[in-house]
Amino acid sequence: MSSFDYDVLYIGSGHGTFDGAIPLGAKGKKVGVVEEGLVGGTCPNRGCNAKIVLDSPVALQRHMEAAHGVVTGETKINWPANQAHKHDVIDGLPGFIQGLLESTDVDVLFGRGTLADAHTVMVDGEAKTAEKIVIATGLRPNRLDIPGSDLAHDSEDFMNLSDMPARVTIIGAGYIALEFATMANAAGSEVTVVMHGDQALREYHQPFVEQIIADLTKRGVAFVRETEVEAIVQGADGLVVRGQELNVETDWVLDATGRIPNVENLGLETVGVDFTAKGIQVDEYLRTSVPNIYASGDVIDKVQPKLTPTAIFESLYLMHTFADETTDPIVYPAIPSVVFTSPRLAQVGVTVAEAKANPEQYTIVENHIPDDWYRQVDHETIGDNVLIFDQEHKLVGATEVSAKADDVINALLPAIEFKFGPAEIERMVHLFPSIASSAWGQL
Numbered sequence: 001m002s003s004f005d006y007d008v009l010y011i012g013s014g015h016g017t018f019d020g021a022i023p024l025g026a027k028g029k030k031v032g033v034v035e036e037g038l039v040g041g042t043c044p045n046r047g048c049n050a051k052i053v054l055d056s057p058v059a060l061q062r063h064m065e066a067a068h069g070v071v072t073g074e075t076k077i078n079w080p081a082n083q084a085h086k087h088d089v090i091d092g093l094p095g096f097i098q099g100l101l102e103s104t105d106v107d108v109l110f111g112r113g114t115l116a117d118a119h120t121v122m123v124d125g126e127a128k129t130a131e132k133i134v135i136a137t138g139l140r141p142n143r144l145d146i147p148g149s150d151l152a153h154d155s156e157d158f159m160n161l162s163d164m165p166a167r168v169t170i171i172g173a174g175y176i177a178l179e180f181a182t183m184a185n186a187a188g189s190e191v192t193v194v195m196h197g198d199q200a201l202r203e204y205h206q207p208f209v210e211q212i213i214a215d216l217t218k219r220g221v222a223f224v225r226e227t228e229v230e231a232i233v234q235g236a237d238g239l240v241v242r243g244q245e246l247n248v249e250t251d252w253v254l255d256a257t258g259r260i261p262n263v264e265n266l267g268l269e270t271v272g273v274d275f276t277a278k279g280i281q282v283d284e285y286l287r288t289s290v291p292n293i294y295a296s297g298d299v300i301d302k303v304q305p306k307l308t309p310t311a312i313f314e315s316l317y318l319m320h321t322f323a324d325e326t327t328d329p330i331v332y333p334a335i336p337s338v339v340f341t342s343p344r345l346a347q348v349g350v351t352v353a354e355a356k357a358n359p360e361q362y363t364i365v366e367n368h369i370p371d372d373w374y375r376q377v378d379h380e381t382i383g384d385n386v387l388i389f390d391q392e393h394k395l396v397g398a399t400e401v402s403a404k405a406d407d408v409i410n411a412l413l414p415a416i417e418f419k420f421g422p423a424e425i426e427r428m429v430h431l432f433p434s435i436a437s438s439a440w441g442q443l
Contacts (some may be wrong), residue, residue, distance in 0.1 A: 002131060008322050009121055009130035011113040011266070014041020016136035016297020016311040018097055020319035025104030027323045032130065033106055034113035034123050041045055042138050042298075043308045044093040046156040051179065053086040054159060055340050058186040062342045062403065066379035077187045079164040082379075086159070107279035115267030118290050134318060135273070135280060135288070136296040137211040137262035139306065144171065144255050148232030150237055152255040155180070164189050165252035169241050171229050175339055178212065180254060182341045185221050192222045192248050194229055194241065196257075203337075204345055205352045208384065208401035212341050215382060217263070224248075259306075261299045276301050284329035286318060286361030294318060305337050334417045336409045343382050344405035349416045350397030355388045363389045369402045374438040378403065387412075387442060394421050395443060406434050411436040415443065 008024060010017040010409045013035035025031045038045045064075045073385050111124035121128050141154035141334075164187040170177050173195040185191045193200075201209045213223055230243045232253055241248040261279035266416050274281045274289040279301035286294045296318055297311035304310050313333065318327045336348035355362035369375050369383030383402030390396050395415045400408050415425060430437040 002030070004073075004119060004129040004131045006030050006034075006107075006128065006130040008132045008134060009128060009330040010034065010134045010136055010296075011115075011121060011137060012041060012136035012262075012297070012299075013039045013101075013108070014136060014138050014297060014311065015043055015140065015308050016315050017041075017134065018101060018315070019312045019314035020296075020317075021106050022100050022104050023316075023321045024322055025106040026080055027319075029322060031104075031106045031264070032109055032128060033101060034109045034111065034121060034128075036110070036112040039094040039098040039101070039108060041136075044090060044097065046159060049090050049093065050086055050159045053089045054082055054183055055179070057082055058183055058342055059403070061091055061186055061380065066381065066403075067265075070379075072207070079187045080162060082187075083162060106139075114265065115271045115273070115293075118292055130293050132294065132322060134296050135266065135268075135299060136311075136315075137266065137299045139259035139298045140262055141255065142260050144229065144257055146229060146231055148234075149255070149381070151232045151234065154251040154255060158245050158254055161252075165250075167238065167249070167251040168192075168254065168401065169194065169239075169248050169252070170251040170254045170256050171241070172184075172254075172258065173197065173202075174256060174258060175201070177254075177256040178216075179340050180256065181216060181221055185216060185219055186342070190220065191216075192224065192241075194227055194246065194248070195223060195225045196228065196395065198225050201339060201345070203388065204339070204347060205399050205401075208399065211382060211401050212339075212343065212345060214347070215343070216341075227245060258278055263299065269359075280349050281419060286314060287322065304332055305335050305339060307335065307430075308351075310335055325423060334413060336413055338406045338409065340406075344402050345399075345401045346405040346409040347399035348397065348409050348413060350388045352386050352388070352397075355397065361390065363391075363393075365389065365442070372438055372442075374431045374435070375402070375404075377433075380404075385442075392421055393426075394419050407435045408439045411439045412443075415440075 009032045011034045014326040022033050061075045085259045101108055109123050113121045113123050116122050119129050143149055158180050168184045168189045169192045170181050171194050181191050181193050227246050228243050233240050240252045263275045271290055279299050280295040281301050284294050296314045298306040317330045334349050338346040355364050366385045367385050370381055380403055385400035388397035400413050425443050
């Protein structure tokens, strides 16, 4: 009989935890989850789920715009109603997830968890012990260290705006910056995006990124490149974002300069868990420098994308490990990523840059989206994709910018993950007509 309170105790209740903790509890393990905020963590409450609800009218607005003349009438986003719908969708998620945890006898312990030793977590002053501990504390928004930074807001603030300000200034050039610039512009705001460098979304194929920027520019979004923001000050008519040769008057400022791992004040130093500014360091079994302490999700210092699907995969891997169903190291699958702008930008596998750097290994095939008859059904006029094949004509990478880029990459994902060759591809029979049949028709 174990002398510990729990077989496994998780700190944090996001996707790095609950996707694995629920089945682990169902397998008979004694599991506890420590959470100081809303159960479910960032994604369900202040991230992915909220974002996609708020973006849905934007995608619809774009579709209506493309079909102008076939479907008539003005489309205008009612932002307060959009917010109300968001709450209808997500407000029940913490209770739902907590219910799923408790349905398999997982204890949900509310409070702040800190490590006291290798087997002890203090939860608001009460000691809880565990054979194994998993740190899944995720990321939080970075905040600029400049005068007036307290006048700026973060992504959670944006997604909780009751009314869209007339003028919005966004500092940054990553996912959040471009996605929220798209939303604010579609909702009628005058948007300025201030970029530290010359490139946005640096991990993506830049010609496709520039298509998105060009479209947003045409819609009235101003992009200011290679500019350092030095201060945010209160002006006579709102706020002023200042820098060298920068003086933007605005009503609301979004600091979208990235996200940083939640590693402070957890007791990591106390017990000897190694971490960097990029997160907690782990081995190929997701173990930290303390063998019985693991990490999962976005708090890990890793090369894989810090995305919800990655956290889910890690959480399930740890579940199988703790249930004694595997002793193998983690082997990550092909992990797709997407930027929810309009048009979307998505990619998976070998990148265009990598393929171009190794022409002896890869063949690159480029397609212009409006040339495909199926894309003409929805009046798509913007978009391209690049498919990357190895020397056996197996699909190893894909990237697309289009209204349906996320669906296309999802449709192509099995071919990449399971290394389908021409024979396997030929056996895939998709519903027709559909986006999957259109995407696979290019292979």
